[in-house]
Amino acid sequence: MKIRSPRYAREIPQRYRYEAAKTKSGKIFFPPRLVYPGGETATKHILAQTGKVLTWTIQSTGPAEYADMTPYAMAIVELDDGARITSMLVDVEHSTVKTGMRVRIEFRKIRSEGHEGLLCYGYKVVPE
Amino acid sequence: MRDVAVIGVGLQKWGERWDRSLRDLYCEAAQNAIDDAGVDHIDSMYIGCMSSGLFAAQEHLASLMADYLGVTPCPATRVESACASGGLAMRLGWMEIASGVSDIVLVGGVEKMTDVNGDEATFALATAADTEWEGYQGVTFPALYAMMARAHMEKYGTTIEQLSHVSVKNHANGALNPDAQYPFPVTLETVMNSTMVSDPLRLLHCSPITDGGAAVILVPAELARTKYKKRPLVTVIGSGHATDTLALHSRADFTTIKATEVAAQRAYKMAGIGPKEIDFAEVHDCFAIAEIMVTEALGFFEKGNGGPAAERGETALTGSKPINTSGGLKSKGHPVGATGVAQIIEVSRQLWGEAGKRQLKNPRRGLTQNMGGSGGSTLIHILERKD
Numbered sequence: 001m002k003i004r005s006p007r008y009a010r011e012i013p014q015r016y017r018y019e020a021a022k023t024k025s026g027k028i029f030f031p032p033r034l035v036y037p038g039g040e041t042a043t044k045h046i047l048a049q050t051g052k053v054l055t056w057t058i059q060s061t062g063p064a065e066y067a068d069m070t071p072y073a074m075a076i077v078e079l080d081d082g083a084r085i086t087s088m089l090v091d092v093e094h095s096t097v098k099t100g101m102r103v104r105i106e107f108r109k110i111r112s113e114g115h116e117g118l119l120c121y122g123y124k125v126v127p128e
Numbered sequence: 129m130r131d132v133a134v135i136g137v138g139l140q141k142w143g144e145r146w147d148r149s150l151r152d153l154y155c156e157a158a159q160n161a162i163d164d165a166g167v168d169h170i171d172s173m174y175i176g177c178m179s180s181g182l183f184a185a186q187e188h189l190a191s192l193m194a195d196y197l198g199v200t201p202c203p204a205t206r207v208e209s210a211c212a213s214g215g216l217a218m219r220l221g222w223m224e225i226a227s228g229v230s231d232i233v234l235v236g237g238v239e240k241m242t243d244v245n246g247d248e249a250t251f252a253l254a255t256a257a258d259t260e261w262e263g264y265q266g267v268t269f270p271a272l273y274a275m276m277a278r279a280h281m282e283k284y285g286t287t288i289e290q291l292s293h294v295s296v297k298n299h300a301n302g303a304l305n306p307d308a309q310y311p312f313p314v315t316l317e318t319v320m321n322s323t324m325v326s327d328p329l330r331l332l333h334c335s336p337i338t339d340g341g342a343a344v345i346l347v348p349a350e351l352a353r354t355k356y357k358k359r360p361l362v363t364v365i366g367s368g369h370a371t372d373t374l375a376l377h378s379r380a381d382f383t384t385i386k387a388t389e390v391a392a393q394r395a396y397k398m399a400g401i402g403p404k405e406i407d408f409a410e411v412h413d414c415f416a417i418a419e420i421m422v423t424e425a426l427g428f429f430e431k432g433n434g435g436p437a438a439e440r441g442e443t444a445l446t447g448s449k450p451i452n453t454s455g456g457l458k459s460k461g462h463p464v465g466a467t468g469v470a471q472i473i474e475v476s477r478q479l480w481g482e483a484g485k486r487q488l489k490n491p492r493r494g495l496t497q498n499m500g501g502s503g504g505s506t507l508i509h510i511l512e513r514k515d
Contacts, residue, residue, distance in 0.1 A: 056275060085377060110266070
């Protein structure tokens with residue numbers, strides 16, 4: 001299943017520039033939304049670049065386009081501004097991955113798509 | 129609202145059914161249910177199905193299934209809530225009768241999952257998570273539940289042995305169910321040494337890819353009392369439905385299924401009972417950790433006690449709160465859209481006393497819990513035998 005280019009381009013502000021939104025009450029939404037709970041309004045917020053692992057796994061299997069990367073570590077990360085992301089955790093010895101470990105975001109290739117090998121980018125996390 | 133009764137059920141042997149198409153699986157289960165109930169027509173029908181488009185390149189199931197069941201122009205509605213599609217079909221069928229709109233409703237579910245290869249099936253299933261913000265990062269469903277398992281283990285001390293006991297128990301039950309995909313027992317050692325899928329979850333902590341259909345016939349309880357009375361009267365006394373965030377990372381607590389807690393509270397309130405009054409349950413054990421978290425969310429066990437309860441045998445056929453007497457998703461199979469309907473079938477059979485070798489001793493109330501994705505939706509029904 002290929003991602004059509006408008007669909008890819010639409011997410012570039014989040015995948016390349018980590019653009020989120022912060023509501024008046026201080027809650028961060030990543031990605032930004034058109035509608036916020038309680039009718040709140042929000043302004044642009046750039047995600048904190050560091051955070052900690054809340055939970056993690058080592059995937060021995062992955063979707064087809066990620067299969068040649070297995071085994072890889074996957075984590076849910078709480079960034080220092082309170083926002084949360086799901087991200088691959090790379091450049092790490094799997095035996096050292098643990099809950100609470102400090103990580104930072106890096107801009108990385110996520111996958112190559114289709115027979116043409118088109119490169120798709122985004123964020124991964126690495127040990128801080 | 130009118131009381132609603134289950135009067136007939138139908139399914140077929142589940143598994144890799146290369147001899148059956150998407151439409152065959154639904155229509156076979158549906159016709160079996162119609163014959164079992166002894167009804168001469170249906171007023172309306174539902175089709176719970178997660179992803180016939182991705183699994184079988186076929187949408188517009190309302191027309192397809194009504195056509196191939198030979199009941200056009202009967203109203204037909206296909207509903208989707210990922211792995212909870214069957215439970216949602218049940219709720220809508222129940223509503224349609226409770227409201228007085230229809231008298232005889234066919235509630236069915238189906239998934240044809242083996243007409244695509246493993247990668248394509250994994251892709252289709254992954255669309256029940258957040259494609260842009262989870263799937264794109266390379267996460268799979270086993271990985272999402274593995275992260276829940278890790279959080280549960282670190283918070284409550286749940287062990288891999290306890291997770292494995294869930295699989296052993298469900299296979300022991302499934303071995304007594306001739307319709308199950310994998311009707312054989314497995315040992316604790318086999319489970320704990322099976323192939324690693326997403327640490328700490330191994331292959332035998334995960335439900336399989338399955339072809340299958342399931343269907344039930346619902347009528348007003350009054351009609352069951354007067355016309356369709358070959359069996360003990362079994363009615364729906366509670367129905368609960370709730371949603372939660374699509375992405376797991378957006379949830380405040382990864383160690384509980386909030387949508388299940390809320391849906392359960394709604395169903396208990398409607399039924400006027402609590403978890404202690406439930407004799408047994410069919411729950412959504414897509415992964416072993418899910419059964420543990422769900423039995424806690426349903427209030428059967430305190431938070432953190434789901435694992436120890438499974439290890440002590442409290443959820444076994446002979447335990448104080450039997451869970452997944454059918455074998456659950458693990459052993460019976462998990463044709464996604466059919467699962468929620470098959471849960472209703474197992475509870476009905478137990479309440480009728482027709483569960484064969486896995487029959488419980490005189491149960492009165494059973495609960496079904498069917499959830500979508502990593503817990504983004506939950507459907508709960510409570511059925512009671514009226515003597």
